[in-house]
Amino acid sequence: MNNKTQLLAAEMDKEEQLPDDCMKNLSVDNLIYAMDQGKLKVLLAKYKHGIAANKWGLIGHWVKLDENLETAAYRVVTQATGVTNFHLDQLATFGKVNRYPLRRIITVVYYSLVRLEETNIIHGENTHEVAWFDVKALPELIFDHDEIVQASLEHLKYKVRHEPIGFSLLPEKFTLLQLQEIYEAILDIKLDKPNFRRKIQKMNLLINCKEKQKDVAHRAATLYRFDINVYEKLKDFGFNFEY
Template structure:
């Protein structure tokens, strides 16, 4: 994991520890930060990547991974840079969520944060999972530790927003492997929506959309009957959307 331009006075992760101005890199905007909500799917459970803070008054509390924005970068570029630094993965699905700027959200300083959410695919999850030790941890959204500052508020908003988005846009496919079964797809929606879906109705609705392409392959090495594998076809979705198609789960 790459960390940029550290000095002896700077903490190991300048992106997550908001320190006094004396210790800030010269090329960052003092009052503006990025906080990334990084979601992944693990054994049919929705998880979010958290980092542990080590600072007076907040030692051992967990936080969303993020960092300071440089003067010479756009907001999205800053979010993508910080996302890669924390996960080691490029080109993840990334969207801006909301700005959080409550006056008292940060002690002794006026700091506004721009929240983004990212979705880590099953293949990339296995790469990021190597970070899940010590000060970096994948936590279940249903069993969260105490979070620093207003990060619990940010995460709560982000989870609700994600639940709404997956029902109206096919972004959930970004959490799956490239090839997946219908059962895996249903488990994805059940994990995000925190509910149980009727299997026949779900499959009928999904297949009726014509967004899945059969891979003409079956699962390998599973202890049960191997299921057919599918791919999501973004080009078909684009064409259908231009014709007035509405994605609804």
């Protein structure tokens, strides 16, 4: 064993804390999104150990031997955010030979949409810090995580136009402007307010709560909630939100 190999082995020890009950070459990584005052944010962690030390990266973990991929992703999101009920979908799998410098790791990437007010961020023992970042102002990321984030943002654009996923980012009762801001943040465009309202209302996805906002420095907006039944019907028929 030469010096370089020893160094690598030392790094790997520090890095991994890879438990025995996990698969050796497989991880899940999560893109956890939330809306915060009209901005789309993603949750990142600053790691303690190994080659990723003191750098920001996605929130991920190993997959247990007897654990489904989606279960692993769910576990990681819940552990980091405290949220138990959220939208979770597979994005894609990244497996370039050298994406992780020390050995071959394939990562299955999931993305989730959470409601900011339901979160209670906990940083695990492997991380110094866990924080929300505006997707338009991301720090430098470890490994291929920047590529992954960009791919997921593209995918979100695609998705938001064909499924009403926006509702997964809002509290139960929300205003039309809040909903509009989601589309604007994800698609990175400005929308016409009157047209947006009419369009979204015509879809019959919204139920008027017959309540108004409180304590706002302008005319109080009507609160709406999402009609899950109509959504289920729409899924079969197709849904479209092109601009």
